[in-house]
Amino acid sequence: MTKIDEFADIRPYYDSEVREVLDRLLVDRELLNAVANLRMPRANRWFPKLLRPLVSAILRRQFRNVSSVAEFQVVVKDYMAQMIASSTSGLGVSGLEHLQANRAYLFISNHRDIALDPAFVNYALHSNGLDTVRIAIGDNLLSKPFAADLMRVNKSFIVQRSAKGPRQMLAAFRKLSNYIRHSLQNEQSSIWIAQREGRAKDGNDATEVALVKMIGMSQSKGEESFAEFAAALNIVPVSISYEWDPLDAAKARELAQIERDGSYQKAEHEDLKSIAAGIVGNKGRVHVHFGEPLRGDYADAGELAAALDRQIIGNYQLHSSNVLAYMQLFDDERWRELGLPQISESQQQEFDQHFANMPPDYRRKALEIYARPLCNQLRLCDEVQA
Template identity: 50%
Template sequence: MMGEFDAIRPYADAEVPAVLNRLLADPAFLQIITHFRFPRLSRHFSWLLKPLIAHRLRSQFASINSVAALQDKVEVYVDRSIEHATDGVTYSGIEHLKAGKAYLFLANHRDIVMDPAFVNYAVYHAGLPTPRIAIGDNLLQKPFVSDLMRLNKSFIVHRSLTGRREKLAAFQLLSAYINHSIRNDGESIWIAQAEGRAKDGDDRTDSAILKMFHMSRKDETFAEVIGGLNLVPVSISYEYDPCDQAKARELFIRATTGSYEKAAGEDDKSIGLGITGYKGRVHLNFAPPVVDGFEDSKQLAVEMDRQILSGYRLFPAHYLAYAQWADRDPALQVPDATELFPAEELAAAQQEWQKRLDACPAEQRPYLVVQYATPVRNQYRIKAGLPL
């Protein structure tokens, strides 16, 4: 029997073995794994390496017959790639989360794959079940990517629909699924605060997403629905963004030509760079659940912004960028980096920041600066009680 959510939901335990078999027979998937494991050899010997890797993976994953078992198996690799690409991950506020309770995590969005991966990492290491992850269908161009994501508790958000009626139906289904997951299945959800990454560093909550949570329960008030979803604002802060140069280039092209056309394979490139690129330190802050007193989505969006932006951890590079920013706010009392950080830490940051500026074409540099400077302005505006 077809379930109501079959078109978008993650795979269930019973489906895991068949999907794994399908993945391990997919040449495109095996090519990527081969290239990842043996970057040099794969160029000339992928015909030889692919069957060997498929055989090895088959034996490694032969006994896997549930999503939890798969996550346990994969966690070792996730931890390893996190340790390679960061100078450590810290979190605050995780004590607000209680075992046996499902949450709706609403997070700022900087990196396609790593934002939810870091939330998973934090929650998993706190001994809590990982959330189901919202992912746009624009990122699922290849069948194996869709299989991989749905194996890892991802559900699909249909973004590429153009008709108004289809869009509305997709939002309705998404709303019903999120509510069903939290209230009936007792499974947490991760979703970004807005569609697409905040490429200029200005993290803002799209009230349409908050409105969507209410869509499937119109007979109840907005406040009642939100009150029952355990909505947790999550701030994800990267000391350095591996995709910052690409974002600066896109912002520059948009500003000078009025639009930007993505090249074929650009998302795949961003995903790869986001996973493997150097991030410095990473910090996640989980605010206490926002449960009451919000009558509409606009009002709630303001509170979400307040929580997410004030929970953001500012690193030395953010202050260095702010000091160079042509559009900084003279009315804001922002301390100098030298007042906040030890000399050694600051010297290392100055070196890394300069390296990034040097690698960026001069005309694109202001768009690199804005990515790091904006979170400083936003946080100090909140501290001063000013509107954002």
């Protein structure tokens, strides 16, 4: 009897499914338009019908011998390398000494960019001989069929946020929790998930206790304590920092509108457009830090979330953009307590130019976004010293 695939609707695609999915993607009109718009935006604006066959031919050549997830990710790595070269000032990685090649980890990171956060984690791991992760992605990002296929062939699994009603949501979260544990312990495949639902648009990296509780739904209560359950997951806090956020103005505008009107309504397919803008936009220096696996005697989800916050905030690599935003908002020199490098004249000029190009209506919100990680590190220092 064939075993029922209980996670078929949310799991990443298996190697046996990759070729069929790729053949479907390589003739998808919307995907071809999206790729053309990313690579040749001006030409695609005027000659979309002419570019689609060209893009299809290029992609067919690149993926013609791909028949597994690993082979697919080798091609993706080349695209990542091109993106890093064209839109960053370099990628820094630290903390790899905390990881072992033969272990599966639950990487929980702060969340600033929809697609690039796990992409940079994967690039850092793959470039250093470690296995890539399975990526948690909300079904709200899969408004187009090609997006779901593309994500799942790249080791993404689906978080069913659109489930309706308490019972359906509870069932979806329990399945997700069971899948995370199944992936880690039965299939020995690492997982990446953000510390919160949605990006920290205000720059405040805080772990949602509800997310930790969701992960904890697969705990075998009565057979293992919460601390034993958490230890078995090999949880690693990850801190991802961008010198510049390509979507800082958009995030600041949204925050200002919420403050003014009480709500913000996303445009259709806005998240997909944000993904594209994040990929091509200038990010300056990017840094990924892998923290130490959590091994504390955590009594509950709240204590575990607090431990995640201490590492994610404490290991966040601050950039000149964070310091200069803090200096502009606050009349104090407390940032010097963190032992950060002095700000150069060129960094000051770049900062001034960046904010001069931003509409004044939400410039202060953008400054607050950049200053928040530094504020959080100072608060963490105060807590340690207290």
